[in-house]
Amino acid sequence: MNQKVLKGNMSVITMTNKSLPQLDELYKEIILEHYRHPHGRIPVEHIHYQADGMNPLCGDEVKLALEVENNKIKRIFIDSHGCSISVASASMLAEILNNKTLDEAKLIYAHFKDMMHGVSLSEEFDIGDLEALEGVKKFPVRIKCALLPWTTFDEALAGHKHIEIS
């Protein structure tokens, strides 16, 4: 019997789902941790880019706002309501894109998207916790969940709801 330990302010919990390795691939500890304690929930003061994303299939929603200074992402607000995969992906986005230049951010998105679509990543490129979402690939209908925060980010940058500052 394999036991897992979840950290954070959850006390130690044991789980016994070893008969289904595919699920362990999907619901990695780190994903559940992001789901329970998502990053990026603090509103930003100055919104320079924003977009709302929605998956009409399941009703998952994402609201995203960026504060950008000198082409660098200073603060990210991302509020996602949906399944563990989309919430975790949004939380990871908030974590990894913080303090990145817009170009760096776009590159991370491109790599992440490649990974979700089955393109293997070059070893030098580090996408941090996002790597944990690779297991989603085996559940094709859930890939959209993982990508939703990122397509919303992409739309924000594309200026769909780009707010000009004076």
Add this chain to the structure above:
Amino acid sequence: MFDIEKIRKDFPILKRIIWGDKKLVYFDNAATTQKPSVVINALVDYYENINANIHRGVHKLAEESTIAYENVRLKVRKLLNADSNTEIIFTRNATESLNLLSYTLGESLNEGDEILISEMEHHSNIVPWFILKNRKNISIKFIPITDKYELDYEALSSLVTKKTKIISVTHKSNVLGTVNDIKKISDIAHSAGAVLIVDAAQSVPHMRINFNEMGCDFIVFSAHKMCGPTGVGVLAGKKDLLEKMPPFMGGGEMIRKVTFDDFTVNDLPWKYEAGTPNIADVIAFEKAIDYIQSIGIQNIYDYECELTSYALDSIKQFDFLKLYGPENVKNRAGIITFSNPVVHPHDIATIIDQYGVAIRAGHHCAQPLMKKLGVQATCRASFYFYNTKQEVDIFINALKSAFDYFALGACKDLVSNEPKGAKR
């Protein structure tokens, strides 16, 4: 009551093994049902032996296919306990039947007229009316549901006015399972001079229907939710109303005469069946009706009530789940919808799928109802007569595993990520 093991043998798909070694537990019957061999074989038989276009040729095959096709119409009329004043029209599905009505019946509406639909409608009984609203400048009002998940009949009475021209409601909610009292609604509708349309996609497969007693003017449903093939829908309606309505789609079959200037329409029901219909699937649908009737629709209803009651008793052990639907099993047979603010329905569905259990997770094409319930999505298990209590046990065990994954149950109070959507 009936031999469940024998029945299950009639459905080849129920032998399927999922994810290597899991038996299929198919609880997504409100979306579509599985097909017995007699229906599958009827499709092959049609194409191998009698395939020909109907109502056209004078040759033997054309005669046979026409008779077979028209026969199903009579069988459907009998299934609905409707008399000869009722026309049976074949469409692609219940959705197309509703669109046909909104387009044709809706044509007679004028600015300021009102249509009433309920808060528990499927998108197919909402969007066609919104399309009409945009075309005709009419208004759509929603009949609310009570906190017991039933239609608010008092509110309905007060919503009906002289302006109300159409009331269109579901017979049985695809989310709540709630069975609405059509006789009562029909009395209210007709006293105001409104036409009543009933979406019976979820009721015809599971319970006895008496079109005449219900008192509605139109009823729509789909073959594929009752062991029949996809691509066949039914619109049954009062002849006198259908005669007055303009045609829907134009083409072959629906005309009597076409000149260089104009056309005249064919008689009912062919007036509403433009083009070559879905002959093969309609003919195979007859076998589905025969099959269901050989088991007995009342037996099916009683068995599903028993199964639902068993499943509800089991699922109540998860006291952190919110269940949606009327208390009385007789009034919600076959459907169990639930959610929990911590584990998203998609996560639950993905996990239990690994145990071979197929349920639906999402908004069930009823977003306004989801909003009313204060959730973005729910899980829905829906049964048919070939499901068993053993399958319910597998489902419940799979749910246990799903909640274990999210550490619900023992540690549920510690979980902090409550989606704000629940409060909207």
